[in-house]
Amino acid sequence: MTAAVRRRSQLLPSGRLRPGAAVSLPVDEVRAALELMLLSRRFDARAIAMQRLGRWGVHSPAEGQEAAVVGSCLALDPGRDWVVPQYRELAAYLHQGHGLERVVAAQMGHPQEGRIADEVRLLPVQVALAAQLPQAVGLAWGLRRQGQDAVVLTYLGDGASSEGDFHEACNLAGVVRAPVVFLLQNNGWAISTPRRLQSAATTLASRGPGYGFPGVVVDGNDLLAVHAVTAEAVGRARAGDGPTLIEAQTYRLGFHNTTDDPTAYTDPAELAAARALDPILRVRRYLTAHGAWDEEREAAACRAIDDRLDRAIARAERLPAPGPAACFDDVYAEPPPRVLAQRAHALAEAEV
Amino acid sequence: MAQLTMVEALRDGLRVAMADDPRVLCLGLDIGTLGGVFRVTRGLQAEFGADRVVDTPLAEASIIGAAIGLALAGLRPVAELQFLGFSHQGFHQLGAQLGRFRTRSRGRFAVPVVVRAPFGGGIRSPEFHSDALEAQIVQMPGIKVVMPATPADAKGLLLTAIRDPDPVLFCEPDRLYRLGREEVPPGPHLVPFGVARLARAGDDLTLVAWSAAVELCLRAADRLAGEGIGAAVLDLRTLVPLDVEAILREARRTSRVVVVHEAPLTGGFGAEIAATIQEEAFHALDGPVRRVAAWDVPYPPGRLEDHYLPSLERVVRAARAAVRD
Numbered sequence A: 001m002t003a004a005v006r007r008r009s010q011l012l013p014s015g016r017l018r019p020g021a022a023v024s025l026p027v028d029e030v031r032a033a034l035e036l037m038l039l040s041r042r043f044d045a046r047a048i049a050m051q052r053l054g055r056w057g058v059h060s061p062a063e064g065q066e067a068a069v070v071g072s073c074l075a076l077d078p079g080r081d082w083v084v085p086q087y088r089e090l091a092a093y094l095h096q097g098h099g100l101e102r103v104v105a106a107q108m109g110h111p112q113e114g115r116i117a118d119e120v121r122l123l124p125v126q127v128a129l130a131a132q133l134p135q136a137v138g139l140a141w142g143l144r145r146q147g148q149d150a151v152v153l154t155y156l157g158d159g160a161s162s163e164g165d166f167h168e169a170c171n172l173a174g175v176v177r178a179p180v181v182f183l184l185q186n187n188g189w190a191i192s193t194p195r196r197l198q199s200a201a202t203t204l205a206s207r208g209p210g211y212g213f214p215g216v217v218v219d220g221n222d223l224l225a226v227h228a229v230t231a232e233a234v235g236r237a238r239a240g241d242g243p244t245l246i247e248a249q250t251y252r253l254g255f256h257n258t259t260d261d262p263t264a265y266t267d268p269a270e271l272a273a274a275r276a277l278d279p280i281l282r283v284r285r286y287l288t289a290h291g292a293w294d295e296e297r298e299a300a301a302c303r304a305i306d307d308r309l310d311r312a313i314a315r316a317e318r319l320p321a322p323g324p325a326a327c328f329d330d331v332y333a334e335p336p337p338r339v340l341a342q343r344a345h346a347l348a349e350a351e352v
Numbered sequence B: 001m002a003q004l005t006m007v008e009a010l011r012d013g014l015r016v017a018m019a020d021d022p023r024v025l026c027l028g029l030d031i032g033t034l035g036g037v038f039r040v041t042r043g044l045q046a047e048f049g050a051d052r053v054v055d056t057p058l059a060e061a062s063i064i065g066a067a068i069g070l071a072l073a074g075l076r077p078v079a080e081l082q083f084l085g086f087s088h089q090g091f092h093q094l095g096a097q098l099g100r101f102r103t104r105s106r107g108r109f110a111v112p113v114v115v116r117a118p119f120g121g122g123i124r125s126p127e128f129h130s131d132a133l134e135a136q137i138v139q140m141p142g143i144k145v146v147m148p149a150t151p152a153d154a155k156g157l158l159l160t161a162i163r164d165p166d167p168v169l170f171c172e173p174d175r176l177y178r179l180g181r182e183e184v185p186p187g188p189h190l191v192p193f194g195v196a197r198l199a200r201a202g203d204d205l206t207l208v209a210w211s212a213a214v215e216l217c218l219r220a221a222d223r224l225a226g227e228g229i230g231a232a233v234l235d236l237r238t239l240v241p242l243d244v245e246a247i248l249r250e251a252r253r254t255s256r257v258v259v260v261h262e263a264p265l266t267g268g269f270g271a272e273i274a275a276t277i278q279e280e281a282f283h284a285l286d287g288p289v290r291r292v293a294a295w296d297v298p299y300p301p302g303r304l305e306d307h308y309l310p311s312l313e314r315v316v317r318a319a320r321a322a323v324r325d
Ligand SMILES: Cc1ncc(C[n+]2csc(CCOP(=O)(O)OP(=O)(O)O)c2C)c(N)n1
Pocket: A088, A127, A128, A129, A130, A156, A157, A158, A159, A160, A161, A187, A189, A190, A191, A252, A256, B029, B058, B082, B086, B089
């Protein structure tokens, strides 16, 4: 058995602070965080609606996990730190400076729009679970060797933490004391597989100490606590004290992705209980109590978000449909002659 | 006889195998309550219990590695990879382990493991869900490679795979899972390995394919028939073992062969077929063996996949060119 780990929390579901909580975000930044959480939530709703109309690719919503994503990425300095994502971290991509309109267009069938601008410290989403983690360690290690004081924040899920790549990444990170933070979003599920079938360990954070670095458990629906523990971990990494594994305990309120039907395997009572702990509710309550949020502000924020989404969608709709040449773009710096011949062949056929 | 989709036929096959042999167990991601992401195993956990239809932690290397150990312990594991594209997370347990156990132990240890894996394009899936990796596995001696194209074959080949003393990679074309129904024999229906199926007769040329490309070739043959060209379609069913005789018989009979596959052209299994034909039946040919395959680039996002996969047009054009030879 692993030793019991204290679960860190600051902002209670009531919207009140736990007595003695050392809050690391001022109220105006919490307000900006709530706006980012709302953007993530509304983006999901729009993406799902568009997917049902056949105008959007497969979508994996972040619904319920907004505090885990927003709280953690806000602890980074996008001017020097990097994000290496899993796939539910829209808010982190945006915080790093990636454009919403690019995310939208890529999902609406324009893969070339997936290009992340050179100045944005973010790696592209990839689908093979946990494969990004050793890369994140190498990136952190390499940036340190290049004399930068950058930190890499990499995301993974409870399911991904069963992959060998996760364990190898942790082991290496500990050995080279890489300035990396592993943010494990334990949302209770890997598609239909519940957390208890994923690992017999009491907490997933308990793996950190096994690899020689701290493992921290935090209420993943608590924006303030997630921010505080991530800021600590980022500080440690920057100071040369090595990696941290953070287990943000949250809950997937939606489906795994738009191809999934969770009613086949979830318990409605468990879902209802999780809904009551929706991370957005408590931030709203907190800010309202501080006089920094009200219905009017909420309505204005939602309008602004919907406008941004409308504009991004309208822009994507105006983009020309990609042709066969797009299959061949960016595969090699200098494509082999045979590949160039195939490209010419594909283009000629498209014209017939 | 029941009219089944491929998903239903596979489920029926698993049910028959599990009822027939208590050593058979299934393991993989989400195969229990959910029944797998394509529902092939739906209802089997309720019927046979959670110790025979096992939801594993998310780790392909340990699914395959543990299947090897279970087989060494005397069980008959049927492992499911959620997608063939994620076989890479367990690649070292395939070629280097699963395929070599018999040789390494000088015949003492057999590992009768079946690894099922959906794959293939045309359904707008995310990255790694569509990649046709069969040629990579064919290069792992010791493993049989099975590629059914119809519901009845899916069941019959699966039951043969489960009874086979050697490991089998069983690739399921997800585009065909629910595309149509056909009569599937009940009970222990067995289709032997290494016996190709003439899916359609025709005298002017032979289209050689496996898995979902068979369905594409049948559509191409329909189109060609309208132009007065008789195209036979040979469904290889298994790549290892390979029915070389059937391939040569067709090459000698029609003198014109076009091989169609979803994997990239270079180093694809089509090259093996073309080379075999020219070695063994060169003088019977009226022209070169042609290949229609995907391009030598990474599998693109769904929106672009129609530009990447072999299309009906490309197959028809290659066939027309072949009959002009
Ligand atoms: C190596 C690999 N195996 C299987 C899959 C299929 N798959 C996609 S998401 C997923 C579940 C992931 O669960 P988790 O890591 O907890 O992340 P969550 O989806 O809950 O955010 C699975 C099995 C994959 N993408 N990669």
